[in-house]
Amino acid sequence: MSVLVVGSIALDTVKTPVEEHADLLGGSASYAAVGASFFSPVKLVGIVGDDFPSDHIDFLKGRNIDLGGLQQVPGKTFRWSGEYMWDMNTRETRSVDLNVFEHFTPTLPAGYTDSQIVLLANIAPSLQSHVLDQMSRPQFVIADTMDLWINIARADLEALLSRVDMLILNDGEARQLTGETSLIKAGAKIREMGPKFVAIKKGEHGCLLFGDGEFFSCAAYPLEDIHDPTGAGDTFAGGLAGYLAASVRGPVGFAQLRAAVVFGSVLASFNVEAFSLERLRTLTQSDIDSRYQSFRLMSQFEVIG
Protein backbone atom coordinates (compact mmCIF):
# COMPACT_ATOMS: atom_id res chain seq x y z
CA MET A 1 0.00 0.00 0.00
CA SER A 2 1.38 3.47 -0.80
CA VAL A 3 1.25 6.52 1.42
CA LEU A 4 0.13 9.95 0.24
CA VAL A 5 2.31 12.76 1.58
CA VAL A 6 1.45 16.42 1.26
CA GLY A 7 3.46 19.31 2.70
CA SER A 8 6.12 21.88 1.99
CA ILE A 9 9.20 21.47 -0.18
CA ALA A 10 11.93 23.99 0.55
CA LEU A 11 15.49 25.01 0.03
CA ASP A 12 16.93 25.50 3.51
CA THR A 13 19.88 27.39 4.91
CA VAL A 14 20.83 25.94 8.28
CA LYS A 15 23.38 27.22 10.77
CA THR A 16 24.51 25.32 13.85
CA PRO A 17 27.18 26.36 16.36
CA VAL A 18 29.74 24.53 14.22
CA GLU A 19 28.54 24.54 10.60
CA GLU A 20 26.42 26.40 8.07
CA HIS A 21 25.03 25.05 4.81
CA ALA A 22 22.87 26.76 2.19
CA ASP A 23 20.29 25.60 -0.35
CA LEU A 24 19.70 22.23 1.25
CA LEU A 25 16.74 20.08 0.32
CA GLY A 26 14.17 20.70 3.04
CA GLY A 27 10.49 21.16 3.82
CA SER A 28 8.09 18.94 5.73
CA ALA A 29 7.05 16.89 2.70
CA SER A 30 10.61 16.20 1.57
CA TYR A 31 11.61 14.73 4.92
CA ALA A 32 8.31 12.91 5.38
CA ALA A 33 8.25 11.42 1.86
CA VAL A 34 11.84 10.20 2.03
CA GLY A 35 11.26 8.83 5.55
CA ALA A 36 8.18 6.93 4.37
CA SER A 37 9.96 5.66 1.26
CA PHE A 38 12.05 3.25 3.34
CA PHE A 39 8.91 1.24 3.99
CA SER A 40 6.41 1.80 1.19
CA PRO A 41 5.83 3.55 -2.15
CA VAL A 42 5.02 7.25 -1.72
CA LYS A 43 2.86 9.70 -3.65
CA LEU A 44 4.04 13.27 -3.10
CA VAL A 45 1.96 16.44 -3.36
CA GLY A 46 3.82 19.74 -3.18
CA ILE A 47 5.11 22.73 -5.09
CA VAL A 48 8.53 23.96 -6.19
CA GLY A 49 9.77 26.80 -8.36
CA ASP A 50 11.70 26.59 -11.62
CA ASP A 51 14.93 27.04 -9.61
CA PHE A 52 14.47 23.68 -7.88
CA PRO A 53 17.57 21.60 -8.62
CA SER A 54 16.96 18.60 -10.87
CA ASP A 55 19.30 16.64 -8.59
CA HIS A 56 16.67 16.82 -5.86
CA ILE A 57 13.99 15.62 -8.28
CA ASP A 58 16.22 12.72 -9.26
CA PHE A 59 16.87 11.87 -5.62
CA LEU A 60 13.15 11.76 -4.81
CA LYS A 61 12.40 9.67 -7.91
CA GLY A 62 15.21 7.33 -6.98
CA ARG A 63 13.52 6.77 -3.61
CA ASN A 64 10.45 5.34 -5.37
CA ILE A 65 8.46 8.53 -4.74
CA ASP A 66 5.73 9.25 -7.31
CA LEU A 67 6.03 12.92 -8.28
CA GLY A 68 2.74 13.07 -10.22
CA GLY A 69 1.44 15.47 -7.55
CA LEU A 70 4.48 17.74 -7.58
CA GLN A 71 3.77 21.10 -9.17
CA GLN A 72 6.77 22.87 -10.68
CA VAL A 73 5.83 26.48 -11.52
CA PRO A 74 7.62 29.67 -12.60
CA GLY A 75 9.23 31.50 -9.70
CA LYS A 76 11.37 30.65 -6.74
CA THR A 77 11.09 27.65 -4.43
CA PHE A 78 10.07 28.23 -0.79
CA ARG A 79 13.17 29.16 1.22
CA TRP A 80 13.71 28.85 4.95
CA SER A 81 16.72 29.78 7.01
CA GLY A 82 17.26 28.93 10.66
CA GLU A 83 19.93 28.84 13.31
CA TYR A 84 20.37 26.39 16.19
CA MET A 85 21.70 27.64 19.52
CA TRP A 86 24.54 25.99 21.46
CA ASP A 87 22.27 23.34 23.02
CA MET A 88 20.91 22.29 19.57
CA ASN A 89 17.42 22.40 21.06
CA THR A 90 16.57 26.07 20.64
CA ARG A 91 16.05 27.26 17.07
CA GLU A 92 15.65 30.73 15.68
CA THR A 93 14.12 31.26 12.27
CA ARG A 94 16.29 33.77 10.41
CA SER A 95 14.17 34.18 7.30
CA VAL A 96 11.18 32.73 5.51
CA ASP A 97 10.51 33.40 1.80
CA LEU A 98 7.32 31.64 0.81
CA ASN A 99 7.80 32.38 -2.90
CA VAL A 100 5.75 29.90 -5.01
CA PHE A 101 4.51 28.26 -1.80
CA GLU A 102 2.50 31.38 -0.94
CA HIS A 103 -0.27 30.51 -3.38
CA PHE A 104 0.02 26.73 -3.20
CA THR A 105 -3.20 24.81 -3.55
CA PRO A 106 -2.59 21.11 -3.21
CA THR A 107 -4.29 19.31 -6.06
CA LEU A 108 -4.50 15.54 -6.15
CA PRO A 109 -3.99 13.77 -9.48
CA ALA A 110 -6.60 11.13 -10.35
CA GLY A 111 -4.52 8.21 -9.05
CA TYR A 112 -4.03 9.84 -5.67
CA THR A 113 -7.57 10.37 -4.40
CA ASP A 114 -8.14 6.80 -3.23
CA SER A 115 -4.95 6.58 -1.14
CA GLN A 116 -5.55 4.69 2.10
CA ILE A 117 -2.79 6.07 4.31
CA VAL A 118 -2.46 9.85 4.23
CA LEU A 119 0.18 11.97 5.90
CA LEU A 120 -0.70 15.65 6.03
CA ALA A 121 2.78 16.95 6.85
CA ASN A 122 3.13 20.39 8.36
CA ILE A 123 1.41 23.06 6.24
CA ALA A 124 -1.55 25.37 6.93
CA PRO A 125 -4.48 23.35 8.32
CA SER A 126 -6.82 24.81 5.67
CA LEU A 127 -4.61 23.24 2.99
CA GLN A 128 -4.54 19.97 4.90
CA SER A 129 -8.35 20.00 4.95
CA HIS A 130 -8.42 20.86 1.25
CA VAL A 131 -6.49 17.64 0.56
CA LEU A 132 -9.05 15.62 2.49
CA ASP A 133 -11.87 17.33 0.54
CA GLN A 134 -10.50 15.77 -2.63
CA MET A 135 -10.26 12.25 -1.28
CA SER A 136 -12.61 9.33 -1.23
CA ARG A 137 -12.50 7.52 2.11
CA PRO A 138 -8.90 7.15 3.30
CA GLN A 139 -8.36 4.47 5.92
CA PHE A 140 -6.01 6.39 8.19
CA VAL A 141 -5.19 10.09 8.14
CA ILE A 142 -2.23 11.49 10.08
CA ALA A 143 -1.71 15.23 10.50
CA ASP A 144 1.35 17.08 11.73
CA THR A 145 1.13 20.72 12.79
CA MET A 146 3.16 23.49 14.42
CA ASP A 147 2.90 26.40 16.88
CA LEU A 148 2.32 28.91 14.07
CA TRP A 149 -1.03 27.34 13.11
CA ILE A 150 -2.14 27.06 16.73
CA ASN A 151 -1.49 30.81 16.96
CA ILE A 152 -2.92 32.12 13.71
CA ALA A 153 -5.26 29.42 12.36
CA ARG A 154 -6.73 27.73 15.41
CA ALA A 155 -10.25 27.43 14.01
CA ASP A 156 -8.93 25.78 10.83
CA LEU A 157 -6.84 23.43 12.93
CA GLU A 158 -9.80 22.46 15.13
CA ALA A 159 -11.90 21.81 12.01
CA LEU A 160 -9.14 19.59 10.68
CA LEU A 161 -8.79 17.66 13.94
CA SER A 162 -12.29 16.27 13.68
CA ARG A 163 -11.30 14.70 10.35
CA VAL A 164 -8.00 13.01 11.20
CA ASP A 165 -7.20 9.73 12.94
CA MET A 166 -3.92 10.83 14.45
CA LEU A 167 -2.26 14.12 15.33
CA ILE A 168 1.48 14.47 15.71
CA LEU A 169 2.89 17.51 17.52
CA ASN A 170 5.66 18.37 19.93
CA ASP A 171 5.41 18.88 23.69
CA GLY A 172 5.34 22.68 23.57
CA GLU A 173 2.63 22.63 20.90
CA ALA A 174 0.54 20.11 22.87
CA ARG A 175 0.68 22.39 25.92
CA GLN A 176 -0.13 25.43 23.75
CA LEU A 177 -3.06 23.73 22.04
CA THR A 178 -4.67 22.49 25.27
CA GLY A 179 -3.54 24.92 27.98
CA GLU A 180 -2.47 21.89 30.04
CA THR A 181 1.04 21.73 31.53
CA SER A 182 0.80 17.96 32.04
CA LEU A 183 1.47 16.15 28.75
CA ILE A 184 -0.69 13.28 30.00
CA LYS A 185 -3.66 15.62 30.36
CA ALA A 186 -2.77 17.32 27.07
CA GLY A 187 -2.75 14.00 25.20
CA ALA A 188 -6.16 13.09 26.60
CA LYS A 189 -7.58 16.52 25.78
CA ILE A 190 -6.38 16.42 22.16
CA ARG A 191 -8.06 13.03 21.75
CA GLU A 192 -11.32 14.72 22.82
CA MET A 193 -10.80 17.22 19.96
CA GLY A 194 -11.07 14.44 17.36
CA PRO A 195 -8.02 12.27 16.69
CA LYS A 196 -8.27 8.73 18.08
CA PHE A 197 -4.49 8.72 18.46
CA VAL A 198 -2.04 11.43 19.47
CA ALA A 199 1.76 11.34 19.34
CA ILE A 200 3.55 13.97 21.42
CA LYS A 201 7.21 14.34 20.42
CA LYS A 202 9.64 15.29 23.18
CA GLY A 203 12.91 15.53 21.23
CA GLU A 204 15.75 14.00 23.26
CA HIS A 205 13.17 12.55 25.67
CA GLY A 206 11.39 10.44 23.07
CA CYS A 207 7.70 10.33 22.28
CA LEU A 208 4.37 9.60 23.99
CA LEU A 209 1.58 7.80 22.12
CA PHE A 210 -2.00 8.04 23.35
CA GLY A 211 -4.92 5.83 22.33
CA ASP A 212 -8.23 4.76 23.81
CA GLY A 213 -7.14 3.75 27.32
CA GLU A 214 -3.75 2.81 25.92
CA PHE A 215 -0.41 4.50 26.31
CA PHE A 216 3.07 3.95 24.91
CA SER A 217 6.25 5.74 25.90
CA CYS A 218 8.96 5.48 23.24
CA ALA A 219 12.54 6.29 24.23
CA ALA A 220 14.78 8.47 22.09
CA TYR A 221 17.88 6.89 20.62
CA PRO A 222 20.90 7.97 22.70
CA LEU A 223 22.84 10.08 20.19
CA GLU A 224 26.02 11.73 21.45
CA ASP A 225 26.09 14.27 18.65
CA ILE A 226 23.29 15.86 16.72
CA HIS A 227 24.42 17.59 13.56
CA ASP A 228 21.14 19.05 12.33
CA PRO A 229 17.75 18.58 14.05
CA THR A 230 15.91 20.06 11.04
CA GLY A 231 13.22 17.72 9.77
CA ALA A 232 13.48 15.21 12.62
CA GLY A 233 9.76 15.47 13.33
CA ASP A 234 8.84 15.25 9.64
CA THR A 235 11.07 12.21 9.17
CA PHE A 236 9.47 10.65 12.27
CA ALA A 237 5.99 11.20 10.80
CA GLY A 238 7.10 9.87 7.42
CA GLY A 239 8.67 6.72 8.85
CA LEU A 240 5.59 6.13 10.98
CA ALA A 241 3.19 6.55 8.03
CA GLY A 242 5.37 4.48 5.70
CA TYR A 243 5.55 1.64 8.20
CA LEU A 244 1.76 1.68 8.59
CA ALA A 245 1.24 1.63 4.82
CA ALA A 246 3.60 -1.33 4.52
CA SER A 247 2.30 -3.40 7.41
CA VAL A 248 -1.32 -2.67 8.13
CA ARG A 249 -4.05 -5.00 6.93
CA GLY A 250 -7.43 -3.94 8.26
CA PRO A 251 -8.07 -1.28 10.90
CA VAL A 252 -5.02 0.40 12.40
CA GLY A 253 -4.66 -0.66 16.04
CA PHE A 254 -2.55 0.49 18.92
CA ALA A 255 -0.12 -2.40 18.56
CA GLN A 256 0.75 -1.38 15.00
CA LEU A 257 1.10 2.24 16.07
CA ARG A 258 3.59 1.29 18.79
CA ALA A 259 5.86 -0.31 16.21
CA ALA A 260 5.22 2.56 13.78
CA VAL A 261 6.31 5.08 16.42
CA VAL A 262 9.51 3.11 17.00
CA PHE A 263 10.29 2.96 13.27
CA GLY A 264 9.54 6.69 12.99
CA SER A 265 11.95 7.30 15.87
CA VAL A 266 14.58 5.11 14.20
CA LEU A 267 14.33 7.13 10.98
CA ALA A 268 14.44 10.47 12.83
CA SER A 269 17.47 9.38 14.86
CA PHE A 270 19.39 8.74 11.65
CA ASN A 271 18.21 11.95 10.03
CA VAL A 272 19.71 14.23 12.70
CA GLU A 273 23.16 12.65 12.26
CA ALA A 274 23.82 14.87 9.22
CA PHE A 275 22.58 18.06 7.56
CA SER A 276 19.41 18.06 5.44
CA LEU A 277 18.51 14.54 4.28
CA GLU A 278 22.12 13.53 3.72
CA ARG A 279 22.09 10.59 6.13
CA LEU A 280 18.95 9.18 4.51
CA ARG A 281 20.73 9.09 1.13
CA THR A 282 22.99 6.29 2.31
CA LEU A 283 20.71 4.63 4.87
CA THR A 284 20.13 0.89 4.33
CA GLN A 285 17.47 -1.56 5.50
CA SER A 286 20.14 -3.24 7.57
CA ASP A 287 20.93 0.09 9.34
CA ILE A 288 17.22 0.44 10.16
CA ASP A 289 16.87 -3.13 11.42
CA SER A 290 19.95 -2.82 13.56
CA ARG A 291 18.79 0.40 15.21
CA TYR A 292 15.31 -1.04 15.74
CA GLN A 293 17.01 -3.82 17.72
CA SER A 294 18.86 -1.15 19.73
CA PHE A 295 15.52 0.41 20.60
CA ARG A 296 14.36 -2.99 21.84
CA LEU A 297 17.48 -3.48 23.92
CA MET A 298 17.39 -0.07 25.51
CA SER A 299 13.69 -0.37 26.43
CA GLN A 300 13.72 -3.94 27.66
CA PHE A 301 13.58 -5.10 31.26
CA GLU A 302 12.55 -8.31 32.95
CA VAL A 303 12.50 -9.48 36.54
CA ILE A 304 15.58 -11.52 37.32
CA GLY A 305 14.89 -14.12 40.01
Place this chain on the structure above:
Amino acid sequence: MSVLVVGSIALDTVKTPVEEHADLLGGSASYAAVGASFFSPVKLVGIVGDDFPSDHIDFLKGRNIDLGGLQQVPGKTFRWSGEYMWDMNTRETRSVDLNVFEHFTPTLPAGYTDSQIVLLANIAPSLQSHVLDQMSRPQFVIADTMDLWINIARADLEALLSRVDMLILNDGEARQLTGETSLIKAGAKIREMGPKFVAIKKGEHGCLLFGDGEFFSCAAYPLEDIHDPTGAGDTFAGGLAGYLAASVRGPVGFAQLRAAVVFGSVLASFNVEAFSLERLRTLTQSDIDSRYQSFRLMSQFEVIG
Protein backbone atom coordinates in the same frame (compact mmCIF):
# COMPACT_ATOMS: atom_id res chain seq x y z
CA MET B 1 19.85 -9.48 52.22
CA SER B 2 19.27 -6.12 53.94
CA VAL B 3 20.16 -2.69 52.64
CA LEU B 4 21.99 -0.05 54.67
CA VAL B 5 20.54 3.43 54.18
CA VAL B 6 22.19 6.60 55.46
CA GLY B 7 20.92 10.14 54.90
CA SER B 8 18.89 12.95 56.34
CA ILE B 9 15.72 12.69 58.42
CA ALA B 10 13.65 15.85 58.45
CA LEU B 11 10.38 17.46 59.34
CA ASP B 12 9.20 19.17 56.16
CA THR B 13 6.80 21.97 55.42
CA VAL B 14 5.66 21.72 51.82
CA LYS B 15 3.55 24.16 49.83
CA THR B 16 2.11 23.46 46.39
CA PRO B 17 -0.17 25.70 44.34
CA VAL B 18 -3.15 24.00 46.00
CA GLU B 19 -2.09 22.77 49.44
CA GLU B 20 0.30 23.36 52.31
CA HIS B 21 1.26 20.92 55.05
CA ALA B 22 3.65 21.34 57.98
CA ASP B 23 5.84 18.98 60.04
CA LEU B 24 5.69 16.14 57.58
CA LEU B 25 8.06 13.21 57.81
CA GLY B 26 10.80 13.93 55.26
CA GLY B 27 14.52 13.75 54.52
CA SER B 28 16.43 11.64 52.00
CA ALA B 29 16.88 8.67 54.36
CA SER B 30 13.21 8.52 55.36
CA TYR B 31 12.03 8.26 51.77
CA ALA B 32 14.85 5.93 50.76
CA ALA B 33 14.44 3.59 53.73
CA VAL B 34 10.69 3.30 53.34
CA GLY B 35 11.07 2.83 49.56
CA ALA B 36 13.60 0.03 50.11
CA SER B 37 11.47 -1.59 52.82
CA PHE B 38 8.96 -2.81 50.24
CA PHE B 39 11.60 -5.23 48.98
CA SER B 40 14.05 -6.03 51.77
CA PRO B 41 14.91 -5.40 55.42
CA VAL B 42 16.54 -1.99 55.96
CA LYS B 43 19.14 -0.71 58.42
CA LEU B 44 18.82 3.04 58.88
CA VAL B 45 21.54 5.49 59.91
CA GLY B 46 20.48 9.04 60.69
CA ILE B 47 19.84 11.62 63.37
CA VAL B 48 16.74 13.26 64.86
CA GLY B 49 16.09 15.61 67.78
CA ASP B 50 14.04 14.97 70.89
CA ASP B 51 11.07 16.66 69.19
CA PHE B 52 10.82 13.87 66.60
CA PRO B 53 7.32 12.41 66.85
CA SER B 54 7.16 8.86 68.17
CA ASP B 55 4.52 8.16 65.54
CA HIS B 56 7.21 8.47 62.88
CA ILE B 57 9.47 6.12 64.82
CA ASP B 58 6.63 3.63 65.05
CA PHE B 59 5.92 3.96 61.32
CA LEU B 60 9.55 3.23 60.42
CA LYS B 61 9.72 0.29 62.82
CA GLY B 62 6.47 -1.03 61.36
CA ARG B 63 8.11 -1.03 57.91
CA ASN B 64 10.71 -3.54 59.14
CA ILE B 65 13.38 -0.83 59.33
CA ASP B 66 16.13 -1.46 61.89
CA LEU B 67 16.63 1.79 63.83
CA GLY B 68 19.79 0.67 65.64
CA GLY B 69 21.70 3.33 63.70
CA LEU B 70 19.24 6.13 64.42
CA GLN B 71 20.64 8.71 66.83
CA GLN B 72 18.06 10.64 68.85
CA VAL B 73 19.75 13.58 70.59
CA PRO B 74 18.69 16.66 72.55
CA GLY B 75 17.63 19.53 70.30
CA LYS B 76 15.44 20.00 67.26
CA THR B 77 15.12 17.75 64.22
CA PHE B 78 16.36 19.05 60.84
CA ARG B 79 13.61 21.15 59.25
CA TRP B 80 13.14 21.97 55.61
CA SER B 81 10.48 24.08 53.96
CA GLY B 82 9.87 24.37 50.23
CA GLU B 83 7.34 25.58 47.73
CA TYR B 84 6.45 24.17 44.31
CA MET B 85 5.56 26.51 41.47
CA TRP B 86 2.50 26.14 39.25
CA ASP B 87 4.15 23.57 36.96
CA MET B 88 5.11 21.36 39.97
CA ASN B 89 8.58 21.07 38.44
CA THR B 90 10.23 24.19 39.82
CA ARG B 91 10.88 24.24 43.55
CA GLU B 92 12.01 27.03 45.84
CA THR B 93 13.52 26.28 49.22
CA ARG B 94 11.91 28.63 51.73
CA SER B 95 13.97 27.72 54.79
CA VAL B 96 16.50 25.19 56.04
CA ASP B 97 17.17 24.70 59.76
CA LEU B 98 19.86 22.05 60.14
CA ASN B 99 19.44 21.85 63.95
CA VAL B 100 20.81 18.50 65.22
CA PHE B 101 21.73 17.55 61.65
CA GLU B 102 24.43 20.25 61.60
CA HIS B 103 26.87 18.17 63.65
CA PHE B 104 25.73 14.75 62.45
CA THR B 105 28.44 12.13 62.18
CA PRO B 106 27.00 8.88 60.88
CA THR B 107 28.19 6.05 63.10
CA LEU B 108 27.54 2.44 62.17
CA PRO B 109 26.54 0.00 64.92
CA ALA B 110 28.46 -3.29 64.95
CA GLY B 111 25.82 -5.21 63.01
CA TYR B 112 25.81 -2.65 60.19
CA THR B 113 29.43 -2.63 59.02
CA ASP B 114 29.23 -5.80 56.92
CA SER B 115 26.13 -4.73 54.95
CA GLN B 116 26.39 -5.77 51.31
CA ILE B 117 24.08 -3.26 49.62
CA VAL B 118 24.62 0.36 50.72
CA LEU B 119 22.57 3.37 49.75
CA LEU B 120 24.26 6.67 50.57
CA ALA B 121 21.19 8.87 50.23
CA ASN B 122 21.67 12.59 49.71
CA ILE B 123 23.87 14.15 52.42
CA ALA B 124 27.29 15.82 52.28
CA PRO B 125 29.74 13.64 50.31
CA SER B 126 32.25 13.78 53.19
CA LEU B 127 29.67 12.08 55.41
CA GLN B 128 28.92 9.55 52.69
CA SER B 129 32.65 8.73 52.55
CA HIS B 130 32.77 8.54 56.33
CA VAL B 131 30.18 5.77 56.21
CA LEU B 132 32.27 3.79 53.72
CA ASP B 133 35.34 4.25 55.98
CA GLN B 134 33.54 2.25 58.67
CA MET B 135 32.55 -0.63 56.44
CA SER B 136 34.18 -3.90 55.54
CA ARG B 137 33.78 -4.69 51.86
CA PRO B 138 30.23 -3.89 50.70
CA GLN B 139 29.20 -5.57 47.49
CA PHE B 140 27.42 -2.64 45.87
CA VAL B 141 27.45 1.00 46.92
CA ILE B 142 24.94 3.50 45.51
CA ALA B 143 25.28 7.22 46.12
CA ASP B 144 22.76 9.96 45.53
CA THR B 145 23.81 13.61 45.46
CA MET B 146 22.51 17.11 44.69
CA ASP B 147 23.49 20.42 43.09
CA LEU B 148 24.53 21.90 46.46
CA TRP B 149 27.42 19.41 46.85
CA ILE B 150 28.55 19.88 43.25
CA ASN B 151 28.76 23.60 44.05
CA ILE B 152 30.34 23.65 47.49
CA ALA B 153 31.97 20.22 47.98
CA ARG B 154 33.12 19.12 44.56
CA ALA B 155 36.46 17.68 45.74
CA ASP B 156 34.70 15.59 48.40
CA LEU B 157 32.20 14.41 45.81
CA GLU B 158 34.94 13.44 43.35
CA ALA B 159 36.73 11.52 46.11
CA LEU B 160 33.49 9.69 46.88
CA LEU B 161 32.83 8.84 43.23
CA SER B 162 35.94 6.68 43.02
CA ARG B 163 34.51 4.54 45.86
CA VAL B 164 30.94 3.92 44.67
CA ASP B 165 29.49 1.48 42.15
CA MET B 166 26.58 3.66 41.09
CA LEU B 167 25.74 7.34 41.15
CA ILE B 168 22.17 8.61 40.99
CA LEU B 169 21.54 12.26 40.11
CA ASN B 170 19.12 14.33 38.09
CA ASP B 171 19.58 15.75 34.60
CA GLY B 172 20.50 19.27 35.71
CA GLU B 173 23.04 17.91 38.20
CA ALA B 174 24.57 15.61 35.56
CA ARG B 175 25.04 18.58 33.24
CA GLN B 176 26.44 20.68 36.10
CA LEU B 177 28.88 17.97 37.22
CA THR B 178 30.24 17.32 33.72
CA GLY B 179 29.78 20.54 31.79
CA GLU B 180 28.12 18.49 29.03
CA THR B 181 24.73 19.53 27.65
CA SER B 182 24.14 16.08 26.16
CA LEU B 183 22.97 13.66 28.86
CA ILE B 184 24.45 10.82 26.84
CA LYS B 185 27.88 12.44 27.01
CA ALA B 186 27.31 13.37 30.68
CA GLY B 187 26.48 9.75 31.60
CA ALA B 188 29.64 8.50 29.90
CA LYS B 189 31.77 11.18 31.55
CA ILE B 190 30.46 10.40 35.05
CA ARG B 191 31.34 6.73 34.49
CA GLU B 192 34.91 7.87 33.83
CA MET B 193 34.87 9.56 37.27
CA GLY B 194 34.44 6.22 39.03
CA PRO B 195 30.95 4.68 39.20
CA LYS B 196 30.46 1.68 36.88
CA PHE B 197 26.79 2.61 36.64
CA VAL B 198 25.03 5.98 36.45
CA ALA B 199 21.31 6.71 36.67
CA ILE B 200 20.22 10.12 35.41
CA LYS B 201 16.72 11.03 36.59
CA LYS B 202 14.64 13.19 34.25
CA GLY B 203 11.45 13.62 36.28
CA GLU B 204 8.41 13.38 34.01
CA HIS B 205 10.68 12.08 31.22
CA GLY B 206 11.87 9.01 33.13
CA CYS B 207 15.40 7.87 33.74
CA LEU B 208 18.53 6.90 31.80
CA LEU B 209 20.77 4.10 33.04
CA PHE B 210 24.36 3.85 31.81
CA GLY B 211 26.67 0.83 32.13
CA ASP B 212 29.71 -0.51 30.31
CA GLY B 213 28.53 -0.30 26.69
CA GLU B 214 24.97 -0.78 27.90
CA PHE B 215 22.10 1.66 28.07
CA PHE B 216 18.54 1.54 29.38
CA SER B 217 15.89 4.20 29.00
CA CYS B 218 13.10 3.87 31.56
CA ALA B 219 9.85 5.68 30.95
CA ALA B 220 8.06 7.66 33.64
CA TYR B 221 4.64 6.48 34.73
CA PRO B 222 2.00 8.73 33.11
CA LEU B 223 0.52 10.50 36.13
CA GLU B 224 -2.17 13.08 35.48
CA ASP B 225 -1.76 14.75 38.86
CA ILE B 226 1.28 15.09 41.06
CA HIS B 227 0.46 16.14 44.60
CA ASP B 228 3.96 16.43 46.09
CA PRO B 229 7.18 15.67 44.20
CA THR B 230 9.23 15.87 47.43
CA GLY B 231 11.28 12.71 47.95
CA ALA B 232 10.57 11.19 44.53
CA GLY B 233 14.28 10.80 43.81
CA ASP B 234 15.00 9.39 47.28
CA THR B 235 12.13 6.92 46.98
CA PHE B 236 13.43 5.93 43.54
CA ALA B 237 16.89 5.27 44.98
CA GLY B 238 15.40 3.36 47.92
CA GLY B 239 13.20 1.15 45.75
CA LEU B 240 16.14 0.47 43.46
CA ALA B 241 18.48 -0.46 46.34
CA GLY B 242 15.83 -2.54 48.10
CA TYR B 243 15.08 -4.50 44.93
CA LEU B 244 18.79 -5.22 44.46
CA ALA B 245 19.16 -6.37 48.07
CA ALA B 246 16.19 -8.69 47.63
CA SER B 247 17.08 -10.15 44.26
CA VAL B 248 20.80 -10.09 43.64
CA ARG B 249 22.88 -13.24 44.11
CA GLY B 250 26.45 -12.65 43.01
CA PRO B 251 27.79 -9.61 41.16
CA VAL B 252 25.24 -6.94 40.25
CA GLY B 253 24.77 -6.88 36.48
CA PHE B 254 23.07 -4.54 34.05
CA ALA B 255 20.02 -6.82 33.72
CA GLN B 256 19.30 -6.59 37.43
CA LEU B 257 19.80 -2.84 37.39
CA ARG B 258 17.25 -2.46 34.58
CA ALA B 259 14.60 -4.13 36.73
CA ALA B 260 15.79 -2.22 39.80
CA VAL B 261 15.38 1.08 37.95
CA VAL B 262 11.84 0.10 36.97
CA PHE B 263 10.92 -0.84 40.55
CA GLY B 264 12.49 2.40 41.79
CA SER B 265 10.37 4.28 39.25
CA VAL B 266 7.27 2.38 40.35
CA LEU B 267 7.85 3.37 43.99
CA ALA B 268 8.56 7.01 43.09
CA SER B 269 5.43 7.20 40.94
CA PHE B 270 3.32 6.18 43.92
CA ASN B 271 5.13 8.51 46.31
CA VAL B 272 4.28 11.69 44.39
CA GLU B 273 0.56 10.86 44.49
CA ALA B 274 0.30 12.28 48.03
CA PHE B 275 2.16 14.55 50.44
CA SER B 276 5.17 13.28 52.39
CA LEU B 277 5.24 9.47 52.55
CA GLU B 278 1.47 9.19 52.92
CA ARG B 279 0.94 7.07 49.81
CA LEU B 280 3.60 4.60 50.91
CA ARG B 281 1.76 4.01 54.20
CA THR B 282 -1.05 2.21 52.38
CA LEU B 283 0.89 0.82 49.40
CA THR B 284 0.61 -2.94 48.89
CA GLN B 285 2.69 -5.52 47.04
CA SER B 286 -0.23 -5.95 44.69
CA ASP B 287 -0.20 -2.20 43.89
CA ILE B 288 3.51 -2.48 43.08
CA ASP B 289 3.10 -5.57 40.90
CA SER B 290 0.23 -4.02 39.03
CA ARG B 291 2.14 -0.82 38.26
CA TYR B 292 5.20 -2.83 37.26
CA GLN B 293 2.99 -4.52 34.66
CA SER B 294 1.85 -1.06 33.49
CA PHE B 295 5.50 -0.11 32.98
CA ARG B 296 5.91 -3.24 30.84
CA LEU B 297 2.81 -2.45 28.80
CA MET B 298 3.71 1.15 28.18
CA SER B 299 7.28 0.30 27.10
CA GLN B 300 6.52 -2.71 24.97
CA PHE B 301 6.48 -2.89 21.19
CA GLU B 302 6.82 -5.67 18.66
CA VAL B 303 6.71 -5.83 14.89
CA ILE B 304 3.26 -6.80 13.66
CA GLY B 305 3.48 -8.69 10.34
